[in-house]
Amino acid sequence: MLKIDNLHAKLEDEDKQILKGVNLEVPAGQVHAIMGPNGSGKSTLSYVLSGRDGYEVTEGSASLNGDDLLALEPEERAAAGLFLAFQYPVEIPGVGNLTFLRTAVNAQRKARGEEELSAAEFLKVVREKAKSLDIDAEMLKRPVNVGFSGGEKKRNEILQMAMLEPKMCIMDETDSGLDVDAMRLVAKGVNALRAPDRSFLVITHYQRLLDHIQPDVVHIMADGRIIRTGGPELALEVEKNGYADILAAEVG
Amino acid sequence: MAETAVLTREAGAADPGLAARLGALDLPAGGFTAAARKAALARFEKMGLPRGRDEYWRYTDPAAFNAAVPAPLQIADSGPDGPLFEDIDRLRLVFVDGIFDAEASDDPALEGVQIDTLAAAEGQADHWAAPVYGTLEAAGHDRVARPFGALNTAVARDGALIRVSGRPARPIHLIHRRADDGADVYFHHVIVVEPGAEVTVLETGMTGARSNYVIEVDVMEGARFHHISAKRAGYQKLGWGGIFARVAAKALFKSFNLSLNGTLMRHEAVIDIVGDDAVAHIAGAVLGDGKNGDFVHDDTVFITHGAERGESRQVYKKVLKNGAKGVFQGKILVKPGAQKTDGYQISQALLLDENSQFLGKPELEIYADDVKCSHGSTTGAIDETVLFYLRSRGVPKGRAIVLMVLSFLADALAEVEDEALREQISERLDAWLTRHA
Ligand SMILES: Nc1ncnc2c1ncn2[C@@H]1O[C@H](COP(=O)(O)OP(=O)(O)OP(=O)(O)O)[C@@H](O)[C@H]1O
Numbered sequence A: 001m002l003k004i005d006n007l008h009a010k011l012e013d014e015d016k017q018i019l020k021g022v023n024l025e026v027p028a029g030q031v032h033a034i035m036g037p038n039g040s041g042k043s044t045l046s047y048v049l050s051g052r053d054g055y056e057v058t059e060g061s062a063s064l065n066g067d068d069l070l071a072l073e074p075e076e077r078a079a080a081g082l083f084l085a086f087q088y089p090v091e092i093p094g095v096g097n098l099t100f101l102r103t104a105v106n107a108q109r110k111a112r113g114e115e116e117l118s119a120a121e122f123l124k125v126v127r128e129k130a131k132s133l134d135i136d137a138e139m140l141k142r143p144v145n146v147g148f149s150g151g152e153k154k155r156n157e158i159l160q161m162a163m164l165e166p167k168m169c170i171m172d173e174t175d176s177g178l179d180v181d182a183m184r185l186v187a188k189g190v191n192a193l194r195a196p197d198r199s200f201l202v203i204t205h206y207q208r209l210l211d212h213i214q215p216d217v218v219h220i221m222a223d224g225r226i227i228r229t230g231g232p233e234l235a236l237e238v239e240k241n242g243y244a245d246i247l248a249a250e251v252g
Numbered sequence B: 001m002a003e004t005a006v007l008t009r010e011a012g013a014a015d016p017g018l019a020a021r022l023g024a025l026d027l028p029a030g031g032f033t034a035a036a037r038k039a040a041l042a043r044f045e046k047m048g049l050p051r052g053r054d055e056y057w058r059y060t061d062p063a064a065f066n067a068a069v070p071a072p073l074q075i076a077d078s079g080p081d082g083p084l085f086e087d088i089d090r091l092r093l094v095f096v097d098g099i100f101d102a103e104a105s106d107d108p109a110l111e112g113v114q115i116d117t118l119a120a121a122e123g124q125a126d127h128w129a130a131p132v133y134g135t136l137e138a139a140g141h142d143r144v145a146r147p148f149g150a151l152n153t154a155v156a157r158d159g160a161l162i163r164v165s166g167r168p169a170r171p172i173h174l175i176h177r178r179a180d181d182g183a184d185v186y187f188h189h190v191i192v193v194e195p196g197a198e199v200t201v202l203e204t205g206m207t208g209a210r211s212n213y214v215i216e217v218d219v220m221e222g223a224r225f226h227h228i229s230a231k232r233a234g235y236q237k238l239g240w241g242g243i244f245a246r247v248a249a250k251a252l253f254k255s256f257n258l259s260l261n262g263t264l265m266r267h268e269a270v271i272d273i274v275g276d277d278a279v280a281h282i283a284g285a286v287l288g289d290g291k292n293g294d295f296v297h298d299d300t301v302f303i304t305h306g307a308e309r310g311e312s313r314q315v316y317k318k319v320l321k322n323g324a325k326g327v328f329q330g331k332i333l334v335k336p337g338a339q340k341t342d343g344y345q346i347s348q349a350l351l352l353d354e355n356s357q358f359l360g361k362p363e364l365e366i367y368a369d370d371v372k373c374s375h376g377s378t379t380g381a382i383d384e385t386v387l388f389y390l391r392s393r394g395v396p397k398g399r400a401i402v403l404m405v406l407s408f409l410a411d412a413l414a415e416v417e418d419e420a421l422r423e424q425i426s427e428r429l430d431a432w433l434t435r436h437a
C-alpha cells in the first residue's frame, strides 16, 4: 500500500534537514503505529506524504499503490486515496462543515471519474456516520472546526475520514486531547473502517489508543529516521521505559 | 442642517475644470426640485471639484470623475452572468442610461407604496418628495465636502421616488440598463419609509461609461429599510455613488453593496442616526481584478450617532488581485448626548497577490462618555494552512481558494437578511470567483 524509501526532506526556506532517510512499508489491510520523541519528525513525515508546501524532498521516494506520491498535488494524493487526520485540525470560518464535507467528497469522486453524490444521498450518509461519532446536527452546520473543542475537532477529522473512505489513513496524534469516551468513539470509528484494502499509519505518544486499535507493527522514529520496528509489544515497552533505552541502543 | 457647505475653495479662485465640467452638462430648470437644484449648484460651485490633497481624496485620484466628459469607450461586458434576482417575485422599475423606461417596467401599483419617477413628477409645483430631494444630500456635507452629490442633485433628470406607507408584499427592484456605452449617467432616487412601514429595495444592472447616483433615504420612526445593491460594471466603467440616509427613532436601515469589476468606483455613504434606539448597518463586498486594466474601489462611509442607544455596523470586505486597489475610509461620529451608542466597524482586505493593495482609514470621533465603539482593519493573504487543509481533503486548489474567499466575505454577506437573496448573491460571487480563479 504505502512504501517509503530512504526519504529525506528539509525545510524549503532553511537549511534544516528534518527527515533523514525514512524507510517504511505499510502493506494493505495493516495498522502501523509510529511513536517517537517530540520533534523527531513524525508530523513532518505526514505533511511531506500529503504534499504540504514548505518542505523539500532531497532524496528518496514515497508511493501509494505504485503511484509516485511526491509527483502529485495534495488534492491528487487525496483522490488517490491518501488521508491525513491533522494533529491540529484547521478552523475555516464561514464554510459550513456540511458544505465542506460535500465539496470534498464530490471533488474526490469527480477526480476519480465517479458520479457525484446527490444532496439527499450525501445527507443520509453523513448523518449516519456523524451519529456513530456522536457529532450532532448542530456541529454539522457550524463552520468547519470553529469553536469546536479539541476533542470535537478530532472526532470531526474521523468523520471526514469516514466520509472520504481513503485507502491509506494517516492519523497524527488523533488521540491527544481526547477524553476516555471520545477515545473509544474514535477507536470505534477507525475499527469500523478497517478493511483488507485499507491501511492505517497511526502516530501517537500513548499506548492508550493502541489498546483500542490493535496495531500490527510499531515503529519508533527519532531524529528523522525509523530506528526500530517491532510488534505491539514495542509500544508497551515505550510506555513503561520511555525512549532512553531504545535511543541508547541505536547510538550504541 | 448644513445649508452652508463647510469646505470652500479659496475665494474667487476660478476653477477651469469646474467650468468645463458644468459646461458639458445640461442643467434642468426643475419643477418642485427647482430650489434644491439651485442650492445644490451653488454648493457644488463653492466646493469645487475634489483634489488629491483633499482629506478624503488622498487614496483615490478624482481626475476621471472630474473630467468634463468620460473617455469614450466600448464597454467590454463584465461576464456571462445573467440578471440577478430573476426568480424573485418583485416589482421591476427599469432605467435606461438613468432614464425611467415605463414600457420595460412593471405596473408600479403595489399596495403600501406610492411610486413616482423624478422626470414625470418634476412638473408638479409640489410633491411629497420635495422636502427630501437634495435635503439629505446637503446635510451630508456637514463635515466632508461631497461635490459629486451636489452635482447630482443639480443635474439628475430621473430616478425613482418611492414613498412606503405599509409593508409591500414584494421588493422593489431598480434595474439599470445601458443604451449608450459612452453615456455619462446621473440618477437620483428618493425613498421615504413612513413610520412603521417596511420595504426592500434591490438594485442591479449596468450603466454606461460613467455614472453618478444619489439615493436619499428617510427612514422614519419604527420603519425598516433594506437595500441590496449588486450593480454590474464593465471593466472600464467609472462610477461615483452616494447614499444619504436619515434614520429616526426605533428605525432600521440596512444596505448591502456588492461590487464587481469597474475601473474606478467610489461609494459614499452618509448615515445620520437622529432618533433613539435606531439601527444602521452598511456592508460591502468588493471583488477586484486588475487583469483588464485599472481597478480602484473606494468606500467612504460616515455614520453619525446623534441619539441614544443607536447601533451601527460597517462591514467591508475587499478581495483584490492583479494590481487592484481597495480603499476604505470609515468614520463613526458620536455626538454629545448620544449615550449607549454601539458602533462597530470592520474593514478587511484579502490580497490574492503581492501587486494589489488596500488602504484603510478608520476613524472614531466620540463626544459622549458612555458608548461602545470599535473598529478594526486587516489586510491579509490566503492562509496557506487552510488552503492545504482543503486540498488535503481533495478540494482542487482553485476551488479551495474560491471557498476561502467566500468564507472571507461571509460576514459582509450575512448583512443580507433574506436567505434567498443572500444565496443568489453568494452564487453570483462563486461564479465570478471561479471565472477569475
Ligand atoms: N515549518 C517548520 N519550520 C521550522 N521548523 C520546523 C518546521 N516544521 C518542522 N520543523 C522542525 O522539525 C522538527 C520535527 O518536527 P515535527 O513536527 O515533525 O515533530 P513531531 O515528531 O511531530 O513532534 P511532536 O511529537 O511534538 O508532534 C522539529 O524540530 C520542528 O521544530
Ligand SMILES: [Mg+2]
Pocket: A042, A043, A044, A087, A172
Ligand atoms: Mg507532531
